[in-house]
Amino acid sequence: MKFSVTVILKKDVLDPQGKVVQNTLKDLGFLNLKNIRQGKFFEIELNENDEQKAKNAVKQMCEKLLANLIIEDFKISKTK
């Protein structure tokens, strides 16, 4: 079973990398650009057929290692 996980800084945490990317894109002429937040993306594959079990495992992976919950949020979605 495959999942994709996005880890991104919480809204109220300053994201200087996102800001620099945003400013550079504006310089490149994308004047309607409103906001960019930069995050991390993981593709996770599990040997598990029970979807609920698999999802729980991925959630624990996020909480234990992939995200730092003080500053980051995570989103899990099942992929094909």
Add this chain to the structure above:
Amino acid sequence: MKSSVIVFPGSNCDRDIAVALEKMQFKNQMVWHKETELPKSDLIIIPGGFSYGDYLRSGAIAGKSSIINEVIKAANSGCLILGICNGFQILTETGLLKGTLLRNKNLRFINKDVNIKVLNNETKFTSKYKKNQILRINIAHNEGNYFTNAKHLDEMREKNLIAFKYCDEKGNINTQSNPNGALNNIAGIYNSKKNILGMMPHPERMIDKLVSNDDGINLFSSLLK
């Protein structure tokens, strides 16, 4: 006084701290991160460097290594723990110290000597310093921008848990004297029992006037008492 320095793949200040400890007459041992037992120690040091190449987040992988469980046990039974630079980042990843270290505000790796002020000299780490003494100490990091929630910041202020703050040479604590964007210019903090200190500056680089200055010596001599 027995000390242990934990070594991870990518640690690069482990030898510097060992030299400092030996100079100060500590009986020091190096402990590889794969060990599952710690030698008997009064002081455990998590040194600076780039453990696991800063993969995922600085300190994240080292914070889950097998020796860290032993460090957590020792910390909970009152052993003194000092985390310097990457060591501070690792301590926040283990939860032994609250908060976290974000990317420097200017997005650059900063390597320079800065001034820090000793806010609390009534701890086992700082008793040989004067209160509000200004030290000149080297910093070398990419993620030194300390961040925590408002509740924890209040707790640190109330219980005097902020160890050091960045300041200018006259001791003024302001935006101009903040090298990395750290919340309230925080350069180092204690846990609530004050047996754990995490700091971004490198006191082990300041133990010899021939190569730098000796502003870091009193941190080690405080610990020896």
